[in-house]
Amino acid sequence: MDLNDTPEQAAYRARARAWLQENRAQAPVLSGPGALTEEAEIIAARRKWQGRLAEGGLAGVTWPEDYGGQGLGPVEQVIAGQEISRAGVPGILDAIGVGMLGPTIIAHGSEEQKARYLGPMLHGEEVWCQLFSEPAAGSDLAAIQTRARRAEDGSWVLSGQKVWTTNAQFASFGLLLARTDPDVPKHNGLTMFVVPMDAPGVTVRGLRQISGEAEFNEVFFDEVHLPADADVGGVGNGWRTALTTLMFERVTIGLGGEGLGYDPLRFARALLAAGAQRDPLVRKRLGEIAAELTAVRFTGYRVLTALQQGQIPGPEAGLAKVTTVNSAIAAGDLIAEVLGPDALASESEWAYMISFLPGLKSAGGTEEILRNTIGERVLGLPAEPRLDKGVPFSELRAKETAAQ
Amino acid sequence: MDLNDTPEQAAYRARARAWLQENRAQAPVLSGPGALTEEAEIIAARRKWQGRLAEGGLAGVTWPEDYGGQGLGPVEQVIAGQEISRAGVPGILDAIGVGMLGPTIIAHGSEEQKARYLGPMLHGEEVWCQLFSEPAAGSDLAAIQTRARRAEDGSWVLSGQKVWTTNAQFASFGLLLARTDPDVPKHNGLTMFVVPMDAPGVTVRGLRQISGEAEFNEVFFDEVHLPADADVGGVGNGWRTALTTLMFERVTIGLGGEGLGYDPLRFARALLAAGAQRDPLVRKRLGEIAAELTAVRFTGYRVLTALQQGQIPGPEAGLAKVTTVNSAIAAGDLIAEVLGPDALASESEWAYMISFLPGLKSAGGTEEILRNTIGERVLGLPAEPRLDKGVPFSELRAKETAAQ
């Protein structure tokens, strides 16, 4: 058991640190004096910086070298993240593309797709977004209704709506899950597609959250035409392809507990500044929060150890998110009680956090669904009776509509 | 809105108080100097005292006058309880018989049964016990397996096992739910019986709890013969008859929150004695406990108001038990932390309470089943898919056994 780098890891760390030392002056400034303020300017600068990071070997660390990656392991990816954070510079802009969608294309895409898309994705020239969730397909992802119909010439026509899409407002492409056959049970009739976000018929609309900010988007597809070879991984294989993406999502979540910025020290500093450090109630509550968040950090190291040994993290990795979100909610409660109503002032970082967390709780699957999955797949408990098994999707929909 | 007695209620209270003043010297002493210590002696004295209370009009307050009751309402019953508590004397011994089983016999029994059983029950001459729950039929009460088979002469032969039976060790009779037809769906093949506890083949065994004390019993029936007219409410109608008993149970629970002795003042006194009253954590925790327990007291008054107006309390009355048990658990935790390990010494009242509560949580139906029922019957939420509907009981059993 060792938290230290192996010699190879130490060498990679040294290289990363040296590169950052040399190149950090090129990094966009996002806060403090001289910070960029315009959204468009920020995006442009971060895309450019992502390209530099990729050239420096600090993006796509686990991607194969053939596609511009480093061909290294998950520990090196974490080391890159640690060094970027240590240097005080922004990380890559398109974490979703590079972390989840690129690996999906590497696993299931055609050679033409890999050649066309991976390079510009890694270098931030083309940002990607993930088009899976729908208003009526959240927890039950396989219930999606966005429909792709085949035209006579083999091309596709896409209609429907996606939701909770990060980065859609400036993405070049999206990886989209659509229903191509409604007459088979719901997991069987799905196909994954590459969709150019500038295609006619694609509309992106910001979706404002409790805080008032548009953290996510809705994306509407109105008779969008896609070429015959736009599918990734084969027609009707969409569910299998999506599971690959979700597996990479889980890896990202498992390693990324700290990435959300819910650090016990940040909370402790706010409480110290308010002079609350001797209040026994504050101590009890902060102690519980800090203990849980510290646990999540070491759970991340355990996941990393498993990844290094070639194991794929199971769904239990999602429990780290449950812990993180619930601890951060408890921290928001505590800080609000200590600071009083000013913690809820519109410019307060705490008002932002308090507003953001309830939505985050459901993002990427509700806690309830996660607990079902873990109960069944990790603890081996029997599944709930499923009423939708083997039923053609079109029949299921008809039943629901009748019930309402 | 008024918490005071109406003139009629005040008159009843005055009568009750006067009677108690005159007769309290006859009440058995259960604690303090001169207290009875032998179990058998205590039971005998309490039975005798129950008879006196019945004569004084303080037991069976809501029973019809025809059967020795007072023919009064629920408020008078509460008043009787308040005055008994105020006088510092024990209440009736057979609260289960008089509160739940007697009313079931009044509702469903034959005239012969009413004439034979009600009088001795009310006067404590014959104590009763409720024989419903079984090892494999707790939450799912209709799954009981105790079997009554009809002999050629119309009499019955009973075999099986019951559990969680209070007072079985000194009861004269039990009201027992048995399966008389396994070949129909499970709710349909049940019958309620009167069982003499001294019949050959009946064995009572104490069931020790976490605390080490036998709060409940198991009761075994080995080819017990019952006469042909032992059924209550008709053969095959057992589920309907049982629902009546459960409805009276709910009334008892709804009114009886305070009866369990989980009084915030009792907890506050223990904390005061330990000098913990200024500790902010103690204050927060006691405050929450006391607020919830106080709520339960007024929920009881609301239930009583509804009863007075002729309404039957719904299943939501069971939420008062949830609140009471969980608040008392929280109080046990708090007191143990303040007093330290001595709170867990074998002679400590707190060790007893802490040990008793986890079992009480499941007694009379688990919290989960209660929440299902309330969600469906009070909030109108859809039921869970049931896999046992309309299936003959014998088939269901075969399936379960195969699955294990």
Added chain:
Amino acid sequence: MNLALSDEQVMLREAAREALSRVKTLEAARAALDGKQSLPDLWPTACEAGWPGLLIDEQHGGAGLDAFDAMLVAEECGRVLAGVPLLGHLAATAILSAAANATSFLPANASGERRAAYLPARPPADNDGAWSTERRSGLGREPVPAVGPTDGDGHAAVEGACAFVPDAPGAAVLVGAGERDGEIVAFAASSEQPGVQIEPVTRYDATRSLAHVTFAGAQAVILDCPIDALASAWHLAQALLAAESIGAVASALEVTVQYAKDRYTFGRAIGSYQAVKHQLTEVLRRMENGRSLLYYAGFAYRGAPAEFPLAAAAARCVAGGALDYAARAMISIHGGIGATWEHDAPLYFRRAQLSRLLLGGTEQATGRVAGEVFALAAR
């Protein structure tokens, strides 16, 4: 013993629900938060319904009703998150009604022509002997304003501040507690004078009208009323906030139950899943507990004044927890959509988060419950 509502109370409640249904309060709350438009003024609605005079006796133009009636109206306001400035007004009129020398003010207060606001002043507890008022930020409390000597007209000068005073913006008269020579006195000051500064502040919930109030040599009438009336007003404000919260819980529950019946996942309505069903029954449990304590507070206000602090604090403690739980359940059962701006759930959430911090905070109410129980236990 009878906790049923009287016919008059049922009518009062129905009339309130009807009157408030004429305004789209939730839409207005969202628009106000957006800064698009200011909130509709619901005071005329309140005046028409006679709510300003609820606690003022009939001979002074009021309805002569009881705290429980006021709580019924507060509950209806909470149900639709209506920004009716009653909390401050009713607590203030409770003090004015108890003052022998304030009877001439009452008719204008009762009609609503002159709106009053209560300056929250927390009475001493078993573990804190001082009267105190809200601080602008951070833990701890501030002393109540200082009151100078009374002049020949019964007036005195007031110096000091009270933060986060509910319903102060637009109020004509401010009523609260001050300290003079170590004694607590009640005072009423017109807001229409240079020595009074009312600085409106908005925090998170646009339907909650708040202000920081500063007195700099303001002229006030010293009220000839018992200190008990000042203490009772604090507890009344707690009970009204609790009633508002229970109203909001009730409507959040209705909306969420309906959604749980309509929304399907994995081929079943989500309300058929235990995780959803049990969360909703927990909302119900907390709501019913809170409601039972509203009955207790309503009874105790006049029926058992010694128990009123316990009853009101317990109601606030349970109702505050119920609203926080209900708002979070509303968001989470609605899935992602419940966290979006267009949905009503965030409005309930904002209401819950701010309510928790006002009038001393829910936590102090919990501590007060403990203090009252310790005091009873020590007897």
Added chain:
Amino acid sequence: MNLALSDEQVMLREAAREALSRVKTLEAARAALDGKQSLPDLWPTACEAGWPGLLIDEQHGGAGLDAFDAMLVAEECGRVLAGVPLLGHLAATAILSAAANATSFLPANASGERRAAYLPARPPADNDGAWSTERRSGLGREPVPAVGPTDGDGHAAVEGACAFVPDAPGAAVLVGAGERDGEIVAFAASSEQPGVQIEPVTRYDATRSLAHVTFAGAQAVILDCPIDALASAWHLAQALLAAESIGAVASALEVTVQYAKDRYTFGRAIGSYQAVKHQLTEVLRRMENGRSLLYYAGFAYRGAPAEFPLAAAAARCVAGGALDYAARAMISIHGGIGATWEHDAPLYFRRAQLSRLLLGGTEQATGRVAGEVFALAAR
């Protein structure tokens, strides 16, 4: 970076599980609670396995292993609720190993021939500058024993008491902190002398050996060791208790999951219901969090000593909560049967309830986490 167990650690754990499986520990725990028979003496098992010398270096007859290895063994003991008096012994040997003048004691401690027990002494925290020890009852803490001047042989007289000392009954040597002239010193006292009184006490969990220890002019060796070693022993004891608890959680979870698969109600295995399934995943969540913190504590003991107090306190806080939750879930998922004497669930429940109150209590560990985080934040 690698948090995997080494092959030796896997072997150590398997060997421990195997050795403990030879004794019916749960049955013995129930019988002991019943007063029917005393617990089996598991010290010979421990000695045979080499556990007494885990933390003593090889040149003094020990295994020269690390805190994490000790925690692996503690976890296995906890898994079967085995009453092995290791917690007291291992914390005591950690102090003796750090003392320059105690090397001659070590071989007998390492072999287990002479069992040691640690007198819990809580080191100062950010909000409490004093060293303190357990009080017999009630809130608050007691000062550590007073130590007199050292005589020519390096001995001194000790006066004072320590309550609820784990594993003290039957221990040959008692090791802990004392105060002399305002300074903290470490001492070791033989229990076989008239000035030492060991009064065994049983509280709720018969597998937990406890005693009140009183020193009345007892002769002790003053240990030549840094105060840091005394502080570290406190945190080590917290971490060992956490490891024990996580072991108990793991076996409670296994048993309960199995029951949830086997028991049917309403035609379905109860484990298919969300209420049951989600409770069990909550046990898993808490257990995994606790286990991650055991890794942290195991790493920090030598790898980052400045973080060891935080790591150990966090582990205790989370593991204690996990065990309490797991034991209650075990009872409630088993329904009524889980609350009966014949079932194992009450044994886990008793273990959880007493563990929570020992070694300063779980609550103080939570406070220590906050204190450590505040100290880091203040930098």
